[in-house]
Amino acid sequence: MNKPLQINPIKLSQPMGALLCFLGVKNCMPLMHGAQGCASFSKVFFTRHFSDPIAVQTTAVNDITAVIDGGDYSISEAVENITKKVKPDLVGLFTTGMTETKGDDIKGATFLLKETQLMSYVHTPDFEGGLESGFAKSIEAIIEQLVEPKNEIDMQKALLIPNVNLTPIEVEKIKDEISSFGLETFALPDLSESLDGHLGVKQGALSSGGISVEEIKNLGDSALVITVGDSVNKAGEKFIEKNPKSTHLHFNTLSGLLHVDKFYKALMDFKHISKPKPSxxxxxxxxxxxxxxxxxxxxxxxxxxxxxxxxxxxxxxxxxxxxxxxxxxxxxxxxxxxxxxxxxxxxxxxxxxxxxxxxxxxxxxxxxxxxxxxxxxxxxxxxxxxxxxxxxxxxxxxxxxxxxxxxxxxxxxxxxxxx
CATH class of the missing domain: 3.40.50.1980 (Nitrogenase molybdenum iron protein domain)
Structure with a gap:
């Protein structure tokens, strides 16, 4: 880029990527730490795109609380208000440019609430990165903070880590193909069960589907972790730190004849299969x-x-x-x-x-x-x-x-x- 500014931007912000990631966790409440307008914009943006309601809450930081509050109070107040009405399995806390510039200690705020609410936090300032990095950073944070380290592996278990651009049906299709090799397959996050357009019982205040918190905690014994997209390659490496015995297969894309050939060849080699299924x-x-x-x-x-x-x-x-x-x-x-x-x-x-x-x-x-x-x-x-x-x-x-x-x-x- 040779211009000092973007005039008509393509770029979407990191907090929007983080929001999408937490929407792929079952019964999760994404909590945006910033001004009310930031969350409102993201909610309307994704509601119009998916034609479905989007669950998100905000700490609603304003000009006064931004000056006198260290971040702890507005976060704890928001969590208290949320849990009065619903009982989320996880609160996904992510920041915006204002609260990052201010330097709020979201790790400390999360620590103070650990006895009352399970939370995962991630730094996603919107003055750097974009949609892909915000999504990927949130996956890395979930792996670091929630996945329990393991020393053994379950040879029938696999984990898929998709990039933000894969649609819910694409995540489902890839999961199904991995499962066809005899592997119980989980996706982190799993938008194929939350933003796939299914007709729910009612409009929920929490994410309507996805991978459960309990499943996330027990992912550590997955024999295979597959990352799709350059932006989430680091997330796969983070997972291997939880269990070095796991095998990490990375693919920059699963589109086109040659790249999909490599995908099936890698799975066949992993399972010691000589021929793919007829379909x-x-x-x-x-x-x-x-x-x-x-x-x-x-x-x-x-x-x-x-x-x-x-x-x-x-x-x-x-x-x-x-x-x-x-x-x-x-x-x-x-x-x-x-x-x-x-x-x-x-x-x-x-x-x-x-x-x-x-x-x-x-x-x-x-x-x-x-x-x-x-x-x-x-x-x-x-x-x-x-x-x-x-x-x-x-x-x-x-x-x-x-x-x-x-x-x-x-x-x-x-x-x-x-x-």
Missing amino acids: VVRWRKRLQDALLDTHFALGGTDVVLALEADQVLSIATTIKEAGANIKAIVIPTKTTALDELGCENIIVGDFEDVEKELQEADLLISNFHGERIAHKHKKALLLRGYPNYETVGNQLVNDTLYEGSCYMLFEVANTINSL
Whole structure:
């Protein structure tokens, strides 16, 4: 990035990533330590994206309490108010830019409440990082603070650590594939059971599903931990510190033919299996055919991507295999995750940069805020990432594994052909 500021940002804040992470823990109450408006914005943002109610509370720090309060009082008061109405299994405490600048001791505040409420805390200032890092930091905090160290492993148990860009249905699909190898599979966090769009009994004040606190505590004996996305690689390493006997398999993406091949090969090697199940072989052949069918539309198409880095890698990997040309990539935060793509035009920037690059391109893949730019320049548009206010069913969009890669290729080809 060569500008001193972002004019029309793509970036989302770290606290928003932390909120999503804690929503993947069953009966959890995410507690944002900051001003009331910060939590209100995040709640509305994700409610519109998922078309579902979002559980979040705030310590509601204002200009007066920010000056005279050390953070302890507003946190303890918020927890007291929460527990008068509901009994969360976990309160996920995360910070904002204001409380981080002020220097509140959230670890100490959590310690003072340990006898009355189980809590997990994480520092997520919104003046650094972004959605991916806030999500990943929260996973690391949960592992460090809640997972009990173990010296033995259960060879029938596996843990999946997804990155923030994987939709609830994608998490479910990956869990199912790991389970098909005879492994009881848990996801941390597990949005496939909380934000998957299921019809609950009523609107809850706590997260409506996900991995339970008891399950988190007992994850330490997992024989296998699988991390998907560069942003959560460190979380897998943190888990290995809890049990060095566990095996850590890391994949930057599970999209596209070659990367999904590596995923199944690694699982087969781990379980000492020589052949995958017939459905896997069948979907691989379908993806091969999809690559041939969509090559006529995608071959030579100039594409601009403006998304979080891990999602850019997944989508770009898939469409490049069908012959698309990645003209430019605009990401909100700096990363080395995209080095393997071989794209020379990677910009840490904003939608102003996107608009400049799009003028000579055919297709924009971005979130809802890219729609105006695409329409202005009469370019094809594929909506992905956060937020997507244009369509419903975002939680069930699947771009991963052989099956999802097929769907992605067909959707991109149809989008180009319809322009």
